Amino acid sequence: MPGPVLIVGGGQAGVQLCMALRREKYQGAISLYCEEPEYPYHRPPLSKSYVTGATDDDKLPMRPESFYEKNAIDVYLNAPVTSVDIHRSEASVGGTAVGYSSLVLATGARPRRLDWQNDAPAGVFSLRDLSDARQIRAGLQNCKSLVVIGAGFIGLELAAAACAAGVQVTVFEMADRVMGRAVAPTISTFFEATHRAAGVDIRLGASVSGLEHSDGQVSGVQCADGTTLAADMVVVGIGVTPNVELAEQAGISCDNGILVDEHCRTEASSVFACGDCAAHRNRFAGGRSVRLESIQNATDQARTIAASIAGEPKPYTAVPWFWSDQGSHKLQMAGLAFDADSYIERGDREGGRFSIFHYRGDKLLAVDSVNESRDHMVARKLIEAAISPGQDQAGDPGFDLKSLI
């Protein structure tokens, strides 16, 4: 009988691992330990349709409770794992030692916080889990003016949703463009214009240095330029920190994430890590160690681990892809553009449907697509197969890129 698998974390990676193990016909016991009081749920809607009430709670569960029962997966809610002893192959949950033959750390990440968030008045939020989203959703019902700090995916998704619901939204971004770490400047410019046209006040090169409040409730923000701005809600979206404490406590090496090999195995042979918390050498990033925060990465790394545990290991080689829905616009990214030295535009930017193809020399590294699912899907195939269209082909919308596959 194969041994018990203990999974720490009920996010996308943890649930996908349960599914993949059973799909691989793994017969051993599977336990899923979740910190939150909820059965695992979809996170992507939390920064979009959920906060405005367009998506209800009953749409959020990733699988019905009967799924876990049917597949003999023991789910523990409100059950943080507090320590791991890799020599005894035991984890501690609420003071009880639980043995495992394979341990999977799918501990996720938590929002980075600003110094002044620690003693902030009511009305100041980060957005990561359902509890945050519920508070933001409730707050938005009576919110006239929202300040969003950080113009990354989460911040802009939330800004678009709140603006569409009639809230006055101001976004502060320290950098000189939106989503600066993730997309080409042309894409940043497009989304900046789009959000502004919808009525969002985007302030670039701007930051918030403190809060104004009355009666324990936030009433505005102090801007770094000395001005103040009224606000009855503030949401901070400035990125995340990987949850590596459990791995560190267990003596497993971490460096901006839990370090794993191509099978998502940590340096402890019975311990794996996947999803937002795991740092791996990615072949699409020139072999550098990266931590990818995406559904794709969580899903495919979980599958990689399931294959190893089920006895048929295969390395993690999936093409990274990401998406962000902002208002009515769909941004999709394939590949990793870290090493790009040039880019080519394809499509109709004026009409709001275009893609940016990132190259290093003649090699296609990544493609960012706006409202162009076809380019995105072709890009995933091209990058996976290491096929690089000529830059003249990429730039010519009349050329059928699919013909190269």
Added chain:
Amino acid sequence: MPKITFVEADGTEIVVEARSGISLMENAIANNVDGIEAECGGSCMCATCHCYLADDQAGLSVMQDDEDEMLGFVASERKPGSRLSCQITVTDDMDGMQVHLPAEQN
């Protein structure tokens, strides 16, 4: 409550009392139909909720460009009745519908 039959690639039939007003994908997941993965949760991003419907199926919404484009890259063969189940809202007209599922979703 329309009755919908999901037919897995191996021929297994799962008959469900479907809920109108939510997607076909959500109905499949709620009833533990294994042949639908729906990695992205219904955002029309992953093409892992592919299904085959009859061409003349009543009550179907018109396919949008997004769905059409994603269907060009499904893991199993695209056929004339191919749809992404996350893009189909179940209606009472669909009582008796058969939904065939492909062998591979990714």
